[in-house]
Amino acid sequence: MDIETSLRPVPLRHRTETTAEFNQIPAHVFPEHTTREDDGAVSIAGVKLTDIAKQYGTAAFVLDEADFRNRCRRLATAFGGGERVHYASKAFLSKTVCKWVEDEGLSLDVASHGELQVALAAGFPANRITVHGNNKSREFLTAAVEAEVELIVVDSLQEIGTLSEVATSCGRTQDVLVRVTPGVHVDTHEFIATSHEDQKFGFSLASGAARRAALSCVDATSVTLRGLHCHVGSQVFEADGFVLAAERLLSLWAGLLQELQGEQAKALDTLDLGGGYGIAYMPDHEALDVEAVAAELLEKVAEAAYKMGVPRPVVNVEPGRAIAGPSMVTLYTVGTVKDVETSDRAVRRYVSVDGGMADNIRPALYQAEYDVRVVNRELAGELVPSRVVGSHCESGDVLVNDVPLPNDLVPGDLLAIPATGAYCYSMASRYNMMLRPPVIVVSEGQSRVMIRRETIEDALALEE
Numbered sequence: 001m002d003i004e005t006s007l008r009p010v011p012l013r014h015r016t017e018t019t020a021e022f023n024q025i026p027a028h029v030f031p032e033h034t035t036r037e038d039d040g041a042v043s044i045a046g047v048k049l050t051d052i053a054k055q056y057g058t059a060a061f062v063l064d065e066a067d068f069r070n071r072c073r074r075l076a077t078a079f080g081g082g083e084r085v086h087y088a089s090k091a092f093l094s095k096t097v098c099k100w101v102e103d104e105g106l107s108l109d110v111a112s113h114g115e116l117q118v119a120l121a122a123g124f125p126a127n128r129i130t131v132h133g134n135n136k137s138r139e140f141l142t143a144a145v146e147a148e149v150e151l152i153v154v155d156s157l158q159e160i161g162t163l164s165e166v167a168t169s170c171g172r173t174q175d176v177l178v179r180v181t182p183g184v185h186v187d188t189h190e191f192i193a194t195s196h197e198d199q200k201f202g203f204s205l206a207s208g209a210a211r212r213a214a215l216s217c218v219d220a221t222s223v224t225l226r227g228l229h230c231h232v233g234s235q236v237f238e239a240d241g242f243v244l245a246a247e248r249l250l251s252l253w254a255g256l257l258q259e260l261q262g263e264q265a266k267a268l269d270t271l272d273l274g275g276g277y278g279i280a281y282m283p284d285h286e287a288l289d290v291e292a293v294a295a296e297l298l299e300k301v302a303e304a305a306y307k308m309g310v311p312r313p314v315v316n317v318e319p320g321r322a323i324a325g326p327s328m329v330t331l332y333t334v335g336t337v338k339d340v341e342t343s344d345r346a347v348r349r350y351v352s353v354d355g356g357m358a359d360n361i362r363p364a365l366y367q368a369e370y371d372v373r374v375v376n377r378e379l380a381g382e383l384v385p386s387r388v389v390g391s392h393c394e395s396g397d398v399l400v401n402d403v404p405l406p407n408d409l410v411p412g413d414l415l416a417i418p419a420t421g422a423y424c425y426s427m428a429s430r431y432n433m434m435l436r437p438p439v440i441v442v443s444e445g446q447s448r449v450m451i452r453r454e455t456i457e458d459a460l461a462l463e464e
Contacts, residue, residue, distance in 0.1 A: 019406050023378045026283040029371050030418045031064035031327050042375035042416065046445035049331055049375045053414055055447070056440050058333045059355030061425055063450065065100070065443040067327040068421075072104035075319055078294035082106040086130050088275050088320025089115050091422035094439070096450050097324075098122035107150070109318050113140040120147055130177075130272070130316070134200050141166045145174050153177045153229045153272070155202055160216050160223065167222035176217055177229040177272055178203060180210040182248040184232050184241050202230070205248055214256055224267050227313060228253060231274030234321065237286075239293045243300050246273055246315075250301065254308040269311075273297065275318035279325045281419045282371050290322060321422035328421030330359060330437070331375070334413045335391070349386040351405060353415055356390010357397045358431040360417070360424045364396045372400045374409060375416045381408030388415065392432050425451070430459060 025034055025042060033045040041048045045064050052062055076082035082105030089097075090111045098119050101108055107128040110116045113136075119129060126147040133140065134155045141159075144152055145167050154160050154176050167174040179202035203210040210228070217225040228249045232241045249271060257265055278288045298315060305312040332353035339347050362368035372388055383404035390397040399417060428436045435454035440447050 017383075019379060019381065019383060022373070022383065022404070022406060025373060026280075026371065026418075028280050028287065029283060029285070029326070030329065030373075030416075032067040032070060033064055034329075036378070040376070040378040042373070044329070045442040047442040047447045049329075049414060049416060052331060052440055052442075052447060053333065053376075056438055056449070057453065058331050058414070059353070059359055059437040060331045060453075061328055061359075061420065061437055061439045062331055062416075063328045063421065063439055063441050065327075065441050068097075068323060069100055069104055071323040071327065072101065072106050075290060075294075075317075075323065076105055078291045079315065079317055080298070083128060084314065084316050086128075086272075086316060086318045087323060088318045089119065090426060091320030092324040092328075092424075092426050093118055094451055095122035096441070098124045102128075107316075113137065113143060116140070116143060116147070116149075126150070130318075132179075136162075138162055138166060142170065145170045145172060148172070151175050151177055151226060151270070151272075153179050154213065154217065155179050157213060157216060160213065160220055164220040164223050173222045173224055175224045175226040175267075177227050177270060178210060178214045178217060178225070179229045179231075180205050180249055180252065182230050182232075182245045184230075184245045184248070205252060210252060211255065214252070215259070218260065218264055225256075225264070227268055227270030227272065229272040229274065231318070232276060234276045235278045236276045237278040237288050239288075239296050242273060242293060242297055246271065246297060246301050247304050249273075250304045250308065250310075250313075253313065254305075254310045257310050269314055270316060271301065271313040272316040272318065275320055275322070277319050277322040279321055279419060279422075282369050287326070288322070290319070325419050325422035328424075328439075329416045329418045330355065330420040330424065332415045332417070334409065334411050334415060337409065337411060346385070349384050349405065349407070351386055351388050351409065351415075352391060353388060353399070354391060355434070355437065356392045356399060357394060358390070358392060358429045358434045359437055360399060360420060361427050361429070362423060363398055363401065364394075370400050370417045370419065372403060372405075372415055372417050374406075374413050376414040379406035379408050381406035383407070388417075392434065394431075430454075433459065435459065 036042050041050045075085045086107040086109040087101045109130040111132040126149050129149040130151040131144045132153050181202040182205045203213045217223050230245050232245050280287045302312050332355050336352040338350045357364050384407045386403050386405040388400040438453040439451040441450045
């Protein structure tokens, strides 16, 4: 039976007013090395998307390796060293991604035992891994301690006690950060805002819980308090929230330094300000200027530390979407094209593709907006109100809710939805047994499989 999902109207804020504009590729939304060739086909890193479709089929994720690596380098430069930039693996993770992150000198953060296992399987240096999670099992904590990860971000008093037991039994001392909710409210979707008080992550700054947790770490056996952590949210476009969070954490930082003595005070050296840097999903979006944010954050932290009379902490950050998101597109083939009369007797064209909410749940989950372009040819028809939908048995299976598309778009055309590198493959499912698409890497005119297409044999093999 269908589950009827009410679609929240998404304003027509984009996109194109003419077909000529629709044929243009918005450079700040698509991967860095995207061009439309003379024959009308779009290529990424010198590889035509039509060739990708022929060789690997659709739906398929297409990842620009040089774009991904270049974003790593930009962030490393902006924050004064790659070791301070922890790639947030929850955005998109594979062994190959781990190797790219390591090659570019960045660190890594993981939010589950599985993510830790992938990182270790890739040979990523454990001493450059930070471990997250609000409900870490003893098994997960044991694996992290035994691997000798750099930092574990503790999220509850219960976890501090368990970690103390685990570290003691493993015969080593584990460095930790305390996750703080600083009460900073940022302009993002409520599901991805993470620094307000009433939510599952961390310890409240305002209530004093964060201070008590930090002192519990100091008192715990085999645990060393290295610093504080916060994350204000995801897809944030204003620097003010990051700066305010840093200043509030520094007030706690300064108070702790007054209470601690000797080696305990010396160990306190790290302030992790999380990630959440917004990217451009739509032509009228402007990505957060990470260089400007980095410069402002580092300056404000230095100023605040100076005014408080405490040593300036090392600043860690955790970008994921800002690296992976813009470097990937999802390639689909158009199937059914159908005109539907709406309640006001207008007509909307429904364009169905061979994928949908199983490979991109974000529009259904967050009302996320995406751009879309035809990439096998240039079109010439009149623009008509359209909706790009998937092939799942769900009325909420909508990828692009309102978009003017040329009326000469036909079955068999190829569509590309950009900025799908973060939280698309990593949140993909097998709904309706539409199996996970492959991830195809393009670089210097060549393509290769990073993650192969899932098969029905893969799914059936799980049954006993």
